[in-house]
Amino acid sequence: MKEAPTEAASRADFSKVRYAQVWEDADILTEALNIGPDSVCLSIASAGDNALALLTRNPKRVYAIDLNPAQLHCLALRVAAFRSLSHQELLELIGTRPSQQRLSLYERCRENLQKESQEYWDALPETVASGIGTQGKFERYFELFRKRVVPLVHSQKTVDALFVPRIQIQRLEFYESRWNNWRWRALFKIFFSRFTMGRLGRDPAFFKYVEGSVADRILERVVYALTELNPEDNPYLQWILKGRFESALPLYLRPEHFETIRSNLDRLEWQLASVEDFTRRAGEPFLDACNLSDIFEYMSETNTEKLLRELYRVSRPGARLAYWNMLAPRSRPQSMAAELTPLNELAESLFKKDKAFFYSKFIVEEVASP
Known part of the structure; x- marks a missing residue:
């Protein structure tokens, strides 16, 4: 059967x-x-x-x-x-x-x-x-983000600077002063919207039971990862922004x-x-x-x-x-x-x-x- x-x-x-x-x-x-x-x-x-x-x-x-x-x-x-x-x-x-x-x-x-x-x-x-x-669908989605979206927001120098060792208060200062500009917020909300993620990243079926703004909820977690956690120790963040694991591995x-x-x-x-x-x-x-x-x-x-x-x-x-x-x-x-x-x-x-x-x-x- x-x-x-x-x-x-x-x-x-x-x-x-x-x-x-x-x-x-x-x-x-x-x-x-x-x-x-x-x-x-x-x-x-x-x-x-x-x-x-x-x-x-x-x-x-x-x-x-x-x-x-x-x-x-x-x-x-x-x-x-x-x-x-x-x-x-x-x-x-x-x-x-x-x-x-x-x-x-x-x-x-x-x-x-x-x-x-x-x-x-x-x-x-x-x-x-x-x-x-x-070469997975999700990895190609992040590659598109890395190659097409991030360069519209930050230079490679700024991306590299994100991974410089800092204590928590310095990471927060870096985020607010150098990373969190209006282009970052605007393009992030477009690229990580329910529509774009469903079309390019995850299957639209994954959003069937999701309520509210997808991009807003993900951005909140990204801010946590960039400020509370240490980017230098984060292999996932390194792959998304650099296309490889550098100072950290899964x-x-x-x-x-x-x-x-x-x-x-x-x-x-x-x-x-x-x-x-x-x-x-x-x-x-x-x-x-x-x-x-x-x-x-x-x-x-x-x-x-x-x-x-x-x-x-x-x-x-x-x-x-x-x-x-x-x-x-x-x-x-x-x-x-x-x-x-x-x-x-x-x-x-x-x-x-x-x-x-x-x-x-x-x-x-x-x-x-x-």
Whole structure:
């Protein structure tokens, strides 16, 4: 019997790479999930960055799932790269270090790919040559912002100055005196409007449950990232404004984690499935940690509760669920107060450090004992 499509699958196009990178901070994610050596984890795959980041905590198993086969090919190539390349070569393949040898690096990875992934990447030599972390729809959206919008607002000298080390009060002064001009505010509101983001960045379906001004809410978080947080330590901000990671790397790409991830790759399994399909096939509770990305962003409150109940059914007592709200507020409903306990203090403290600044809230919930 064919599975009924999920709400997400029925509303959004999942046929191409939407995210060539994962734009969610794995530092706060791994801390929130409290993963141990016996933990069995579920992770939204996306491009694979955070599923790989979970391996730094030495879990027993990580199941990475996605509705989009192209996203799983992104994960598969990253896994092959960890098996086949050095750390420096991995950074070159991703696209954050200069390289003229990405196609030859891919050839070395190719033997560690299954046939479907080989065929997928064989057909995209230009994408590989540009860097596999550069060519998702979301990354092209930021590239357009970086190349077409930012130069209308600031010189390259001013952009570079943003990343000079400063204390918090100096960052605020820099923002107000040099960055926050009328062109910045006006062009930001156009480029990050509901219409423009839906057309060029995210699928319009992601805004179905969003109320109010999208641009205003994102700008508030951007100001926080530029002033309260340190741009020098923020890989996501560096990629958006410079097209590469300079002084900071996402967790899974840091050199100190390279060998740990490589040694744990056999603990990672990926599947083409929705969370609903994955939980439906499960029997007794077996999960200890769930990275749910921002999947509830494009679900109704009714379907959010249904999925949370399914996750509760297949999770062991003490298991943790972590996910982000971007624009649509979602969390466990009051009707599930006996099943899921919000860890609000932990979530709020972690959210204050969240370098992927466009989200409005970070949610951490714990499965209660029966």
